[in-house]
Amino acid sequence: MYEDLKYWYLRDHKLFRVLSFEQIKQLCIITGFKKAIKGEVIYFSSSSISRIFLLKKGNIKIVTVDEEGNETIKDIIQKGDLFGELTLERDNLENEYAKVLSDKVVICSFLLSDFENLLLQNPKLALSYTKFVGLKMKRIKNNYSNLIFKDAKTRLIQFLRDWGEKEGMLTGNTIAIKNYLTQNEIAQVICTSRQTVIQLIKELExxxxxxxxxxxxxxxxxxKL
Incomplete structure (x- = not known):
């Protein structure tokens, strides 16, 4: 049953559309499969086992921890996104971990060594992966730019707009977003305090x-947002 699920999950992902039926079937052999629930930690960057993860269902937060133990949400991982050691470099990671936000998630994963071999054997997949990761890194870089050059209210509005466009249900000009983030988590995403987020939300209401x-x-x- 898991083999069938893995096949359909991989076949439907845009990254693997360059692969043939047989290539995807072979890919299933090296693919791990996991379900997890809200609050569960998926990986630590300090783990001795290096992996790349593909999120098929649910939402995950990537949290970075500085030397003083302060936590910042670096990214919100959504359906179809990749996370883990995306640069394929074991020694170039921040101190970070991934934690489940939604009620449950479904994840496929690959050992970093297996995934590197896969890219070497499939140049088209390697090119597709490079483009995929490049766009992701560009988005993260833009997020950091927003944190540096924009005030808290502008950052909150931009975050809500992006969230709505990615996951919201649009009816006319109205967007409804299923809220799986606490106010403190929103504050961590836009690098401000929980009290500031509460005040800004009140103003918008x-x-x-x-x-x-x-x-x-x-x-x-x-x-108008």
Whole structure:
């Protein structure tokens, strides 16, 4: 059963569309399969086993930890995204870990050594992977630029807009987002305090731009956000 699931998960991912039926079947042999629940830690960058992960269902946060133990959410991983040692370099990682945000997730994973061999054997896949990772790194770089050059309210608005466009349900100009982040987690994403996020959300609600609850965030008019 897991082999069938792995095949369909991999076949449907845009990264592996350059592979043939037989190549994907072979890929299933080296692919790990895991289900996890909310709050479970998927990996630590300090682990002795190097892996690349593919998220097929749910949401995960990548958290970096500085020398003083302060945590910042580096990225929110969504369906179809890759995470782990994406640069294929074992010694170039920050101190980070991945933790499940949604009620449950489904993950495929590869040993780094197996994935490197796969790329060597399939030049088209290597090119597809390079483009995929390049776009991801560009997005993370843009996020860091926003943290440096924009104020907290602008960062929150940009985050909500991006979140709505990626995962929200659009009805007219209204977007409803299933909320799986706490206010503290939103604060970690945009690098501010929880109290600041609470105040900014209240301001947006007073202006009737959003409605916020623990389960859902409704953006009344995406063009005004």
């Amino acid at each position: 007073i202006d009737q731009i959003i409605n916020y609850s623990r389960k859902e965030i409704v953006i009344h008019n995406i063009t």
